[in-house]
Amino acid sequence: xxxxxxxxxxxxxxxxxxxxxxxxxxxxxxxxxxxxxxxxxxxxxxxxxxxxxxxxxxxxxxxxxxxxxxxxxxxxxxxxxxxxxxxxxxxxxxxxxxxxxxxxxxxxxxxxxxxxxxxxxxxxxxxxxxxxxxxxxxxxxxxxxxxxxxxxxxxxxxxxxxxxxxxxxxxxxxxxxxxxxxxxxxxxxxxxxxxxxxxxxxxxxxxxxxxxxxxxxxxxxxxxxxxxxxxxxxxxxxxxxxxxxxxxxxxxxxxxxxxxxxxxxxxxxxxxxxxxxxxxxxxxxxxxxxxxxxxxxxxxxxxxxxxxxxxxxxxxxxxxxxxxxxxxxxxxxxxxxxxxxxxxxxxxxxxxxxxxxxxxxxxxxxxxxxxxxxxxxxxxxxxxxxxxxxxxxxxxxxxxxxxxxxxxxxxxxxxxxxxxxxxxxxxxxxxxxxxxxxxxxxxxxxxxxxxxxxxxxxxxxxxxxxxxxxxxxxxxxxxxxxxxxxxxxxxxxxxxxxxxxxxxxxxxxxxxxxxxxxxxxxxxxxxxxxxxxxxxxxxxxxxxxxxxxxxxxxxxxxxxxxxxxxxxxxxxxxxxxxxxxxxxxxxxxxxxxxxxxxxxxxxxxxxxxxxxxxxxxxxxxxxxxxxxxxxxxxxxxxxxxxxxxxxxxxxxxxxxxxxxxxxxxxxxxxxxxxxxxxxxxxxxxxxxxxxxxxxxxxxxxxxxxxxxxxxxxxxxxxx
Numbered sequence: 001x002x003x004x005x006x007x008x009x010x011x012x013x014x015x016x017x018x019x020x021x022x023x024x025x026x027x028x029x030x031x032x033x034x035x036x037x038x039x040x041x042x043x044x045x046x047x048x049x050x051x052x053x054x055x056x057x058x059x060x061x062x063x064x065x066x067x068x069x070x071x072x073x074x075x076x077x078x079x080x081x082x083x084x085x086x087x088x089x090x091x092x093x094x095x096x097x098x099x100x101x102x103x104x105x106x107x108x109x110x111x112x113x114x115x116x117x118x119x120x121x122x123x124x125x126x127x128x129x130x131x132x133x134x135x136x137x138x139x140x141x142x143x144x145x146x147x148x149x150x151x152x153x154x155x156x157x158x159x160x161x162x163x164x165x166x167x168x169x170x171x172x173x174x175x176x177x178x179x180x181x182x183x184x185x186x187x188x189x190x191x192x193x194x195x196x197x198x199x200x201x202x203x204x205x206x207x208x209x210x211x212x213x214x215x216x217x218x219x220x221x222x223x224x225x226x227x228x229x230x231x232x233x234x235x236x237x238x239x240x241x242x243x244x245x246x247x248x249x250x251x252x253x254x255x256x257x258x259x260x261x262x263x264x265x266x267x268x269x270x271x272x273x274x275x276x277x278x279x280x281x282x283x284x285x286x287x288x289x290x291x292x293x294x295x296x297x298x299x300x301x302x303x304x305x306x307x308x309x310x311x312x313x314x315x316x317x318x319x320x321x322x323x324x325x326x327x328x329x330x331x332x333x334x335x336x337x338x339x340x341x342x343x344x345x346x347x348x349x350x351x352x353x354x355x356x357x358x359x360x361x362x363x364x365x366x367x368x369x370x371x372x373x374x375x376x377x378x379x380x381x382x383x384x385x386x387x388x389x390x391x392x393x394x395x396x397x398x399x400x401x402x403x404x405x406x407x408x409x410x411x412x413x414x415x416x417x418x419x420x421x422x423x424x425x426x427x428x429x430x431x432x433x434x435x436x437x438x439x440x441x442x443x444x445x446x447x448x449x450x451x452x453x454x455x456x457x458x459x460x461x462x463x464x465x466x467x468x469x470x471x472x473x474x475x476x477x478x479x480x481x482x483x484x485x486x487x488x489x490x491x492x493x494x495x496x497x498x499x500x501x502x503x504x505x506x507x508x509x510x511x512x513x514x515x516x517x518x519x520x521x522x523x524x525x526x527x528x529x530x531x532x533x534x535x536x537x538x539x540x541x542x543x544x545x546x547x548x549x550x551x552x553x554x555x556x557x558x559x560x561x562x563x564x565x566x567x568x569x570x571x572x573x574x575x576x577x578x579x580x581x582x583x584x585x586x587x588x589x590x591x592x593x594x595x596x597x598x599x600x601x602x603x604x605x606x607x608x609x610x611x612x613x614x615x616x617x618x619x620x621x622x623x624x625x626x627x628x629x630x631x632x633x634x635x636x637x638x639x640x641x642x643x644x645x646x647x648x649x650x651x652x653x654x655x656x657x658x659x660x661x662x663x664x665x666x667x668x669x670x671x672x673x674x675x676x677x678x679x680x681x682x683x684x685x686x687x688x689x690x691x692x693x694x695x696x697x698x699x700x701x702x703x704x705x706x707x708x709x710x711x712x713x714x715x716x717x718x719x
Contacts, residue, residue, distance in 0.1 A: 031341045033441060034348035035085030039143075041347060041435070041445045042415040043203075043480050047194040048286045049386070051314055051416040052146055053344040054088030054322040055081050056294050059105040059129050062333065067105060067124030071296040073324040075331045078132035084327070084341055087143065088320055089133075092150040093126050093164055101157035103164045105129050111152045111216070126164065130171040137175060137208050141521070142476035144199040148262075148290075148322070149213040149243060158235050165238030168211065174519045176242050177207035181515055183630050183675065183709075187237060189228035191258035192244035194288040196513060196677045203481040206507040206517040212244035214262040214290075226259040248674075250286045254682045256674050262320075263289040283317030283418060286680070290320035293339075300325060300335035310343040314417035346417035358437035359397040362414070366424040368435065373397040379404055380423055380431045382412030388423045390431060397432050401448065410434075413445040442476055453479055454595055454617030460602040461552040461587045462610030463562020469525055470601040474505065475614050478598065482510035484624040485521075486541040487598055490569050491533040493526065494579030498564045498608040500526030502533050503600060506541065508624025511666040511711045513677065515627070525611075526604045537569055537577045542623045542715075546596035548572040552611050555584030564608045572596075572618070589613055596621060625665045625711040626718045628654060632672050632707040640701045644669065644708040646694035655710065659717035664694045669708040678706060 026032070035053060042050040057073035064077035074081065078089055092107040094114040103126035104116035116123035133145055154160035168176060179190030182197065192212045202210060219230050227246040231239065249260040252273045263269045269282040269289060282289050291313035293305040305313060305323055313321060321344060329338040342350065349367040357370035362380060371377075379391040381404035391403050400411035411434040414420040423431075435445045439455045455475070478485050485507050493500035504522040509515070539545040553566035568578035572591070589612075591597060596618040602611040631654050636642035646664060649655045667687065669678040678685055683700040696708045712718065 030350065030353060031345070032083070032085050033353060034345050034350070035341055037353075037441075037443055038345055038347045039085065039087050040443075040476075040480060041413065043144075043199045044446050045198060045415040046286075047192070047197050047199075048283070048288055048319070049415045049419070050199065050319060051346070052088040052320045053086050053341075054090070054146075054148075054290075054320050055086045055326055056090050056292060056322045056324045057092060057107055058086070058089035059091055059124055060107065060296075062297075062331070064124065064132075066128040068122055069106070071298055072333075073294065073296055074326060075328040075333060076326070078129060079136050081326065082133070082136040082140075082143075082145070085344070086326070088146045088148065088322060090148045090150070090322055091126070091129055094152075095154050095157050095160055095163075096123075096125075098156045101154070101160050101163050103127075103151075103160070103167050107150075112155045114152070115154075115156065126167050127171050130167070133209065134172065134175065140473050141208065142203070142473045142480055143208060144202050145209045146320075147209060147211045148320070149211060150215050151213060151239070151243075152215055153230075161231070161236045161239040165236075165240075165242055168242045169238070172209060172242075174517065175207060175209045177202045177205055177210050178242055179244060180241070181205045181207065181517065182513060183515065186241050187233060189231060189233070189240055189245050189259060191260075191675075192247045192288070193513075193675060193677075194247050195250065195286045195680055200481055201512055201514040203477055204484060204507065204510050204512060204516065205514050206485075206519050206521060210244070211242055212247070214246060214264070217261040217264060217268070219261065226257070227261060228259045247288050248676070250680070252281070252285055254680065256676050256680075258674055263287065264292055265290070279313075279317035280418075283319075288320070289318050290322050291318035292320075292322045293324050295324040295335075297325065297328070297333045297335070300328070300333060301337070303335060303337040303339070306337045306339040307343055310339055311346060311417060314344075314346055315421045317418050319416075346420055353441075360413075360433050360435035360437075360443070361430040362420070362423060362427070362433050363430050364424060364427060366420050368433070370437075371397075371430070371432075373436075377430055377432050380412050380414075380433045381407060381409035383409050386415075386419060388412070388419075388426055390426055397436070398450075400432050400434060410448075438479060442479075444479060452617060453620070454615070456595070456615040457601075458589045458613045458615065460610040460612030462554045462564045462602065462608070464603065464610070465561030465563070466603040466605035466607075466609040468601075468603050471503070471523055471599040472601065472614060474521075474523070474599045475616065478616070478620065482512070482624075483620055483622040484508035484510050484516070486621055486623075487539065487547055487596070488520070488541060489536050489538040490547060490577070491536050492567055492569070492577060492579035493531055493533045494567075495531070496565070496581050498526070498567050498580045498611075499531065499606065500524060500533065501567070501600065501608055501611070508541070508622065509627045509711070510624055511668065513668050513670065513709070516624070523600075525600060525602070526608050527606055534579055535577050537571060537575060539571055541621055544572075544618070544621050544623075546572050546591075546618050546621050548591040548597065549588060550597055550611075550613055551578075551586060551588045553580070553582055553584050553586040554610075561609065564602075564611050567608075567611065589615075591615070591618070594618060625713060626715050627712075628710045628718055630707045630709050632705065634706075636698065636703040636705050640703055642698040642703040642706045644696040644706060646710070647692070649708075649710065656717050656719055658719075659712060659714060661689065661692055661694050663712045663714040663717050664689070665711045665713050667694070667696055667708055667710050669696050669706045671704045672707040673705065 106116035
C-alpha cells in the first residue's frame with residue numbers, strides 16, 4: 001500500500017491506494033544489467049578513478065514504508081535503488097528527539113540543532129536504513145556499496161556519533177571496511193585513501209561497505225584545522241572506528257592533505273599548476289569529487305543533472321553522481337526531467353549483451369559492444385599513467401597483451417567515462433579493449449596473462465518445491481578479487497533426507513596495503529531447524545585442496561515435488577562426508593584434474609529440494625601470502641635516506657630467523673605519518689631482490705619516513 005501526500009502542504013491525505021504498477025521495479029532489465037556490469041569495470045582502479053551511480057538522500061522515499069517524509073528526494077526505497085544498479089547512497093543521520101539519542105534518518109537543514117521527530121511524520125531509524133543495505137548484500141556479496149554520511153554534533157546529545165558507531169557495529173558488522181583494515185589504529189582519525197584503495201581491496205578483505213563522511217563541508221581545513229578537529233576523539237571514537245573522516249587530497253605538485261571535505265559540484269576543487277580549478281584538474285590530481293543534485297519533489301522542475309548532463313559530469317571528472325528523483329518520471333511525483341538508470345551508463349550499448357561473442361570493443365562512439373574474438377582489430381593500450389595509445393598493429397583479441405607490451409604499454413580497458421572519452425578522441429575505428437565475458441551476465445576487465453576461469457554450471461538435481469537459491473555472487477566475488485577467497489569447508493544436516501548444507505569461505509592475504517579480515521563467510525542452504533550440522537569436510541587450501549566431487553540422489557516418488565535424499569561430498573584428497581538416505585536416481589558431478597566445485601545453487605525450504613554446483617579451475621585455489629605487521633626500523637633523519645631492508649628487519653626480530661630472502665613474495669610501503677603509498681610521493685625509490693637481501697630504499701635527500709609490510713610464501717617467516 002502507498003499513502004498519497006499533498007505535495008504542497010506535506011500533510012497526509014488519509015486515503016490509501018493499491019500499489020500501482022509503476023511502483024514496482026524490474027531488477028533484470030537490460031539497463032540494470034549494463035549498469036551492474038559497468039560498476040565492476042573499475043574494481044581494480046583506485047577510488048580516485050572510479051565512477052559511482054548514486055542517490056541523494058536515498059532514505060527520503062515515497063515508497064519506503066519505514067519512514068514518512070514531507071519533502072522527498074527519491075521514489076524508490078533504498079534496497080530497490082540497489083536492485084536498479086545504484087551503488088552510492090547518502091544518509092543524513094540525526095537523533096530521534098531532544099530526549100532520545102537513537103539515530104534516525106532525516107534532513108532539516110539545521111545541522112547541530114536537528115532532530116528527527118517532527119510534526120508531519122516519523123523518520124526511519126538508521127538501523128532500518130542499514131537493513132536495506134544488508135538485505136541487498138545477502139544475495140549480492142560481489143558488490144561494494146559506498147555510504148556517504150551526514151552526521152553532525154548534536155546540541156542535545158554529547159555522545160550522538162558514538163551511538164551511530166554502535167549502530168554500525170550491531171547492524172552492519174563484518175560488512176564494513178574499517179580504517180583498521182588499512183592499518184590505522186582504533187583511535188586514529190582515518191582519511192579515505194582514494195589514491196590507493198580499490199574495490200578489489202575491499203572484497204579481498206572480506207568486506208562490502210565503505211562508510212565515509214564529508215561533514216561539515218565548510219569547516220576550516222587549513223593549518224591545524226581539518227575534519228579531525230570536528231570529529232574529535234572524545235565522543236566519536238566508535239564512529240571513527242568505522243567511518244572514514246574526509247578524504248586524502250593531493251594538489252598538482254603531489255602534496256597531500258588528509259581529512260579534507262570532499263569537493264562538491266564546483267566548490268573545493270583543487271587547481272592545476274597554473275591555478276585553474278575544475279573537476280578535470282581535481283581528477284588529474286588524483287582526487288574524489290561529487291556531482292550532487294539535491295532536488296525534492298517540490299522543485300522537481302528544477303532538476304539540474306539528468307539525461308546527457310549526467311554523462312557530461314562523468315566525462316568532466318566527477319566520481320560520485322549523487323542524483324535525486326531517480327526514475328521518478330513514471331510515478332505520481334511526475335518529474336519530467338528525472339534522471340534514468342541508463343543516464344549513468346558510459347559503457348555498454350543498449351543493443352549489446354545479446355550475442356554469443358565473448359570479447360569487447362570500444363566503438364568510435366565510445367560504446368562498448370561484443371565482437372567475435374577472432375576478428376582482427378587494433379588494440380587500446382595504456383601506460384602506467386593511464387595515457388592511451390592505439391596499437392600500431394592489429395590482431396585477434398587474445399593477442400592484445402603481447403602486442404601492447406611489445407610497444408611499451410598494457411592492454412587496457414577504460415575505468416570510467418573520462419578515460420573513455422580520452423581514448424575515443426584518439427580513434428577512427430573500433431578497438432579491442434581488455435574486457436571479456438567469463439559467463440553469462442559477467443565480464444571481467446583488466447586481466448593479465450592467459451586467464452581462464454574454467455567456469456561450468458552443473459544443473460540442479462531434484463524437485464521443483466521451495467524457493468530458488470544461487471551463490472553465483474560468490475563465484476563473481478572470487479573472480480573480482482585477487483583470487484584469495486577459497487572454499488574451505490562444507491557440512492551436511494540430514495535425517496532421512498538432506499535438511500541443510502553449509503559452505504564456508506576464507507579470505508587469504510594478497511599483496512596489498514589492506515589486511516585481510518579473520519572472518520569466515522558461511523552460507524547455509526535449507527531453512528529448517530532439523531538438528532545440527534554434521535561432520536566438517538575441510539580443505540587445506542595452503543596445500544591446494546578443494547572440493548572435487550558431489551553425489552546427489554533424488555526421489556520423486558516419496559515427495560510430490562521431488563527432493564534431495566542423499567548427498568556425498570569428496571575432497572581432492574579422497575576424504576568425504578555424506579548424509580541422508582541413498583535412494584532414487586543419483587547423479588555425480590566429478591571434478592576433472594583441472595576443476596574444483598566452488599559454490600551451489602538449487603531450491604530449498606525446510607529441506608534441500610534441488611542441488612547443483614558452480615565449478616571453477618582448481619588453479620584458482622589461491623592460498624595467498626603471509627604478511628608482517630607494518631614495520632618501521634629506520635629513521636631517515638640521519639643521512640636523509642630511509643632503508644627498510646629484509647636483512648635489517650630480520651636482525652631486528654620482525655622477520656623470523658627461519659626465513660630466507662627467497663621466501664619474499666612482495667612488499668608495500670607508505671609514508672608512516674600520512675599512510676600515502678610510496679609510489680605517490682615522487683621520491684626516488686629502489687625496491688627489489690639484491691641477492692641475499694631485499695631492500696626498500698628511499699634514496700632522495702630528506703626522504704619521508706616510510707613503513708613497510710613484507711609478504712612471504714612461507715608461513716614460518718611471520719610465526
